[in-house]
Amino acid sequence: MTGPVRHSLQLARKDLRLELRAGEALLVTAPFGAVALVFVPLAVGTDVPLLRTVGPGMFWVVVLLFGVLVTVRQSAVDGPAQLALLRLCGVHPAARLAGRALANAVLLCLFQTLLVPVAVVLYDPDLTGWRWLLPVIPLVAVGLALLGALTDELARGLAGRTTLGPLLAVPVALPILLCATQTLELARYGRAPWPWLLLLLTVDLLTALAVGLVARHLEESA
Template sequence: MTAWRQLVEIARKDLRLEARSGEALLVTTPFGAVALLFVPLAVGTDTPLLRGIGPGLYWVVVLLFGLLVTLRTSAVDTPPQIALLRLCGVHSVVRLAGRAAASALLLLAFELLLVPVAVALYDPAPHGWPWLLVVLPLVAAGLGLLGTLAGALAQGLDGRTTLGPVLVLPLAVPLLLGATQAPAAAALGHAPWPWLLLMLTVDLIAALALLLGAPHLEEVA
């Protein structure tokens, strides 16, 4: 079996586990929607204010609750499972890359499910929306990679769900900036490419870190 086929099978395994548990989409998504609802309840029906802060709040919720998706309990391999994958010839890079791919797909679904909620609650201006077709996958891929690395680093620790966000949040700040500023720049008639390049750079650095660090993380696990 090729490395690519192994990666796909590991991603499918993670997605099947998520389909059974519903931890990411059936639990985290409703909480994310409620978080988006709290701000209109707090500030009232000030439509211009809500329209202005809506896109930023959407991405903050995606970032914070998206970490719960990447650090879900179904995304943890026990030492016996890791040993079995080694015996099957699955390289540590392939194992973590498959996990990151599954997390990215779940994050993309999470983002898409929250979009209509944000539109209904905040009624944001439609300018620059086509760029979301690029921004959403870039953010999902970046968070998936960063969350997978943090989860592998904190694996086996009692405070995994606490340490993971602490590790990821500072590194995900460029993703937040790029996601909010790219559509805003396009809406003002400016080129959003610098912000898209910023997000792509974060994704590539995270992918390189996974490629170089996966063997060492597996030894620690």
């Protein structure tokens, strides 16, 4: 196993351990996401056909908005001392961001998995083509994790980091939202949504490339 890959895995393990102790993502953000899903039926009323129609879209909107908050959680902040130690240990900035993104992706997969049964119970959607969720959930998690790591690095050191980070990430994440919704829409009509899955994979790869290219510059400018 090469050095950067090993560093990324170790840093991801460190972030997950911190999250396990703090519970900031799954014990705080996930319940708020579930509450957001509850509010829509309360506002719409008992119009079951309408809820079935808007349910999948609302699920992905909540995943996008609250998933970004998972990526900029306070427990994932590295202070100046930690960053200096990583530099002395020879950890490449791209490996550090990759480790952060990997931890974010794991948490986002868990976050989505927790919200799926809530959405099914509240909206009673058509579950035709539900198997396509198996590739969509990790691809969405990876895309949001990479965007979150990148925008969090851009906002590092700023007073409004937890506010500025999501504001930067959400507009850029719109292609991920579009791909996720259209994948399930095509699957619901019995069509294979490979074009949207490939587009989602392309977005993830381009975001990963951007993270790798700008990681050192962002660290030096900081």
